[in-house]
Amino acid sequence: MTTHTEFDLRHYGHADASAIRGLLLDVHDEVYEGSDDPLAGREEFAKFVDHWSAREVFACVVGYDRGEPIGYAYGAPLSAATTWWAKVIPPLPGEFTAESGARTFALSELMVRTSWRGTGAAKAIHDELLRGRAEERVTLLVHRQHRKVRALYESWGYREVGETVPFDGAPELCAMVLRLGA
Template sequence: MSTDLIPGLRFDRYTAAQARGIRDTVESVYRHAYVDQIAAGDSFVAPEAFMRRFDAYTDPHAGRFELVVGSIEGEPVGQAWGWPLASNSRWWANLALGEGDRAAFVAENGMRTFALSEIMVCKEFAGRGIARALHDELLGGRPEQRATLLVEPDNVRAYTSYINWGWRRVGTLKPSWPDAPTLHVLIRDLKSES
């Protein structure tokens, strides 16, 4: 998707160390994107729990984290981030693969799979194509063979978008984070995008 369709949208990229430097911005975008879920009181989506996960993702020893922040007229309106899965990654630890050889599927070398961990748009900017633009900006030109993400099965809007953007379901996974739900695992081939 061209950002020309979203007037004024620009992207800034951050490494893990740089992302820690804009921690307040990351939390603000999260709070504006998950207003309803936070208000519902689910402990997994509480801002404090989310920021603990963010701190773990951006740990200097965690790998090659990359954050993309989308802004319009200097105001952050959304963000997406992820990282390539290393050979010792715990990402697949609780994977229930739908079909195929599990050992072959989860074999990582740091260049096989990019984990798209988060994509979010501030509620007041939702429905304008910003999520797709963030998605394409983060994944565009990635050197990995494929990307993976986790989605709540009842998040119909996001799930439908991912399927329309070329993702397919391969199984389920319950992350090791406290109070994490069981999520669907989606995969998307990146070879044609490099």
């Protein structure tokens, strides 16, 4: 494991999507190698990358250590027409789920290659992605089974608001929220 803790954190957006697509998929493939998750295959994951990066408000931060990509985080604000909250159990009140396109940033992915886990890379990438965002909160979905990952997010200030299976074939996920600027 590397002990290097100074990372080069680079921002990318919708206009950069085609240039970074291969990098995002390659890091994902390494992180999920050997996974039995049916959504972890390259072709399935590419659909998620393409969905999020097609949005003009797509935001991504890639971390590098001496020029080598170590991980990334990406997402976008939820639109007023989002179905993000629709299947959360218990159902959330309308004032909580109402979206304007500028209220909630959805953190779709955060992953760090194995050699850089435990170095602070995940937190650095996460914080850089959210630095200066105008939304009042950020939300993410995490596998219900991944207690250590949920505990990590809780240590960063996230709180669980319910559980969801957002689409057919998805695993049981916990919906979590972090207030920004708190």
